[in-house]
Amino acid sequence: MSNNLQIKNLDNVVVRFSGDSGDGMQLAGNIFSTVSATVGNSISTFPDYPADIRAPQGSLTGVSGFQVHIGATKVYTPGDKCDVLVAMNAAALKTQYKYAKSNATIIIDTDSFKEADLQKAQFQTSDYIAEMNIDPDRVIACPLTTMVKDCLKDSGMDVKSILKCRNMFALGLVCWLFDRDLEIAFNFLKEKFAKKAGVAEANIKVIQAGYDYGHNTHSSAMNVYRIETAEKTPGRYMDITGNKATAYGLIAAAEKAGLRLYLGSYPITPATDVLHELSKHKSLGVTTVQCEDEIAGCASAIGASFAGALAATSTSGPGICLKSEAMNLAVILELPLVVLDVQRGGPATGLPTKSEQTDLLQALYGRNGESPMPVIAALSPTDCFDAAYEASKIALEHMTPVVLLTDAYLGNGSAAFKLPNLADYPAINPPYVPEELLGKWTPYMRNEDMVRYWAVPGRKGFTHILGGLEKDDKTGAISTNPENHDLMCRKRAEKIERIQVPDVQVEGDKDDAELLIVGFGSTYGHLHAAMDEMRAAGKKVALAQFKYINPLPKNTSEVLKKYKTVVVAEQNLGQFAGYLRMKVDGFVPKQFNEVKGQPFNVSELVEAFNKIY
Amino acid sequence: MEYTINDFKKGQPRWCPGCGDHFFLAALQKTMAEIGVAPEDTAVISGIGCSSRLPHYMATYGMNTIHGRAAAIATGCKVTNPKLSVWQISGDGDGLAIGGNHFIHANRRNIDLKMILLNNRIYGLTKGQYSPTSPRGFVSKSSPYGTVEDPFRPAELCFGARGHFFARAVATDAPGTAEILKAAHAHKGAAVCEILQNCVIFNNGTHDSVYKPDVRKKNAIYLKHGEKMVFGENNEFGLVQDGFSIKVVKIGENGYTLDDVLVHDAHCEDNTLQLKLALMEGPDFPIALGVIRDVEAPTYDEAVNAQIEELKTQKKYHNFSELLETNDIWEVK
Numbered sequence: 001m002s003n004n005l006q007i008k009n010l011d012n013v014v015v016r017f018s019g020d021s022g023d024g025m026q027l028a029g030n031i032f033s034t035v036s037a038t039v040g041n042s043i044s045t046f047p048d049y050p051a052d053i054r055a056p057q058g059s060l061t062g063v064s065g066f067q068v069h070i071g072a073t074k075v076y077t078p079g080d081k082c083d084v085l086v087a088m089n090a091a092a093l094k095t096q097y098k099y100a101k102s103n104a105t106i107i108i109d110t111d112s113f114k115e116a117d118l119q120k121a122q123f124q125t126s127d128y129i130a131e132m133n134i135d136p137d138r139v140i141a142c143p144l145t146t147m148v149k150d151c152l153k154d155s156g157m158d159v160k161s162i163l164k165c166r167n168m169f170a171l172g173l174v175c176w177l178f179d180r181d182l183e184i185a186f187n188f189l190k191e192k193f194a195k196k197a198g199v200a201e202a203n204i205k206v207i208q209a210g211y212d213y214g215h216n217t218h219s220s221a222m223n224v225y226r227i228e229t230a231e232k233t234p235g236r237y238m239d240i241t242g243n244k245a246t247a248y249g250l251i252a253a254a255e256k257a258g259l260r261l262y263l264g265s266y267p268i269t270p271a272t273d274v275l276h277e278l279s280k281h282k283s284l285g286v287t288t289v290q291c292e293d294e295i296a297g298c299a300s301a302i303g304a305s306f307a308g309a310l311a312a313t314s315t316s317g318p319g320i321c322l323k324s325e326a327m328n329l330a331v332i333l334e335l336p337l338v339v340l341d342v343q344r345g346g347p348a349t350g351l352p353t354k355s356e357q358t359d360l361l362q363a364l365y366g367r368n369g370e371s372p373m374p375v376i377a378a379l380s381p382t383d384c385f386d387a388a389y390e391a392s393k394i395a396l397e398h399m400t401p402v403v404l405l406t407d408a409y410l411g412n413g414s415a416a417f418k419l420p421n422l423a424d425y426p427a428i429n430p431p432y433v434p435e436e437l438l439g440k441w442t443p444y445m446r447n448e449d450m451v452r453y454w455a456v457p458g459r460k461g462f463t464h465i466l467g468g469l470e471k472d473d474k475t476g477a478i479s480t481n482p483e484n485h486d487l488m489c490r491k492r493a494e495k496i497e498r499i500q501v502p503d504v505q506v507e508g509d510k511d512d513a514e515l516l517i518v519g520f521g522s523t524y525g526h527l528h529a530a531m532d533e534m535r536a537a538g539k540k541v542a543l544a545q546f547k548y549i550n551p552l553p554k555n556t557s558e559v560l561k562k563y564k565t566v567v568v569a570e571q572n573l574g575q576f577a578g579y580l581r582m583k584v585d586g587f588v589p590k591q592f593n594e595v596k597g598q599p600f601n602v603s604e605l606v607e608a609f610n611k612i613y
Numbered sequence: 614m615e616y617t618i619n620d621f622k623k624g625q626p627r628w629c630p631g632c633g634d635h636f637f638l639a640a641l642q643k644t645m646a647e648i649g650v651a652p653e654d655t656a657v658i659s660g661i662g663c664s665s666r667l668p669h670y671m672a673t674y675g676m677n678t679i680h681g682r683a684a685a686i687a688t689g690c691k692v693t694n695p696k697l698s699v700w701q702i703s704g705d706g707d708g709l710a711i712g713g714n715h716f717i718h719a720n721r722r723n724i725d726l727k728m729i730l731l732n733n734r735i736y737g738l739t740k741g742q743y744s745p746t747s748p749r750g751f752v753s754k755s756s757p758y759g760t761v762e763d764p765f766r767p768a769e770l771c772f773g774a775r776g777h778f779f780a781r782a783v784a785t786d787a788p789g790t791a792e793i794l795k796a797a798h799a800h801k802g803a804a805v806c807e808i809l810q811n812c813v814i815f816n817n818g819t820h821d822s823v824y825k826p827d828v829r830k831k832n833a834i835y836l837k838h839g840e841k842m843v844f845g846e847n848n849e850f851g852l853v854q855d856g857f858s859i860k861v862v863k864i865g866e867n868g869y870t871l872d873d874v875l876v877h878d879a880h881c882e883d884n885t886l887q888l889k890l891a892l893m894e895g896p897d898f899p900i901a902l903g904v905i906r907d908v909e910a911p912t913y914d915e916a917v918n919a920q921i922e923e924l925k926t927q928k929k930y931h932n933f934s935e936l937l938e939t940n941d942i943w944e945v946k
Binding site: 003034037155188232233235239240255260262264289292299300301302303305306307308326329333419422457458459460461462464465469478 | 624651654658669671675677679693696697709714931940941943944
């Protein structure tokens, strides 16, 4: 960086890369977040991609975005609006400008703003900057495509391959804007394209060209920003998405429990990456079966569980509908099973690539009969690891199916993940039937936690039959006895109620808050950021974010009744609020509900909460 | 270790007197004892229906699950522990209607399941509705004026799904049943055994043409690999090629001799003729019993586990902490 350049320090910044689905925006965003995380910034990312695989090039429906929030101190969300918007074509500018702050820096590729491009993006005039009401001084307009072609003209690459490197030029420019060390990006590319040295070299060349272009052409007009690192937790880190963290959590739990990991699944957005991730790791003994349908995904996992595996099935909302009957079978068989629901917009096919919390009541109650099932909702992309581990532990130790709720926002979003040390995680001890019960054991005999013992096929002397028909409490034989059925329903319910979960923590002004914000699962970051903003403005606010939904933490009632005003904020029309009202006598909260398929917007939350305050 | 039928027996069956399930159960228990796989290494997994009660009467590991899903559940069980001998018990409704998808995919994958299809062409447990194997025009409680749809022919479905093993027996024919069960056990891969059984209450007489030994001689043919396809009280009939098809001839008449009679080849990979045999029905043809198709092919469970073992030797990470190290990692100091 030249010395005469003015460098401004920032606390945090949001960058949004946008372009056609095929423009490589996710990769550019990923590299930028990794580069930032490597220097110790806090990061949170959110890919926002269309349902179409490849919508027509340059069309409004085909725009894909990747938002990165980097901060000197902890960032909780990918940010509401961006400080820098990269728009690789006219359609991207048209659709994504609404996500930009009014003073945002806009980077555009003028080569993709020709008349035909403007028409496809439904601009009315050729002066698109004025038409969008953008301050021209905030625009870095560069003939990006031309420059990339120039840069690689001697590379021997074909035009199509050259054009694929456009994203790296934009990345180089953004790296210049934020004074980023390119070496880290280069190393990332060298590793990513370890087997294609030519591709790595071309990409590196283009990043450098983008950086140099910014430095040489725009230094006079633009400030360069620097995000220092204020809060650091020393350690080794990697970037991880929620779906990958979930997969890792399952792998870790299986290893800890000494069991084989089995995943029965059927591809469905946005859960499929869990299937992809686990399918890679056969060298760890992970078995994935891509089944003929969602039902078989869950059913085969029950078979695997019967045979002694840590069994899981992964899906999203519509898949849960299909799995419900089999999930209920696992309830009555009392076999361990982790059911992952990466929630998306519903009902029916709904908004497959978008995020909601609308499956909560389905997870809790969407089955026939009295069907108690633990439900855990992960709080953040990295928390998906712990949540998956804990879901597995509860399933195995309490012989029950467990629903793990994440969503598109968590599953696709990423954050820096401090490498966990498995030795620090609690042991997982499934209740294998003790040998001394040989001859006395029956399938529904329970231990002191009301948990039925596990006898895995292959073990001599413990042959037995399980089934979907109600069983006699003592003998395990089929029973339609009314008293027995009542007893078994109560025992299954009590078994779940007895599961120990940690108390819900109150953050913020926990002693004297005027307003308690209550949420569950993935909204943690946004609600936390909203609380921080209100407290910074002098308000007394606290947050209780629930991860354990069933059973609820023991201190739930105490926490909810302690504060004068309580607002339950969730991305559905009031499912958690209704559930809490059912569980906590006399609890009547205010509500904030939104079902837009997008993560909450912190400023909207603050505005709404201020009205309630 | 030697086992007896008592090592596999449990409880008191609650099927109607005369139900074909009783006969089949006895044959299965006896055959399992003869096969000699330990009860604790055997899992019997059923769906829902009269016949799906069967695992309750087996002293093995067992699951009586939900309607139609037995094949899927058995798949997870077998993949997880390939050492288990896994038997799937389904009726025609369980296996071919609600569970039709799992039936075809288990065959396509060729997972090593012994898939027993107890075919009485009726829904018994729900008290008498037509099933996907009931013939067109079948009158039942849900089709008082006769069905207007054609039935599945299980063999056709199995073959269409690339099934490698199909055998058929009559429930009342203990030796015939034992023979195909043993062959199914010996076969590595999905092995469909269609058991023709009577429902005395709702579909009495549906398999009458082959149910009793005397008529069976006349109306059925026992197929044995490598043997001439002859049948009749004195083996006086045979199957011969007829252009692109097959036909029944009386040996010694119209110039046909024993030399003209086809020899059964259950191991032939091409299933064309096997399918013809499997689809034969009266009155022009005998019903084929025995092992109709038995072709070796790679099994899913073995392939899944072989791939895992192979990758364990190829990949450099073998536990969770080594897995973490395969990522791009940075250090914050």
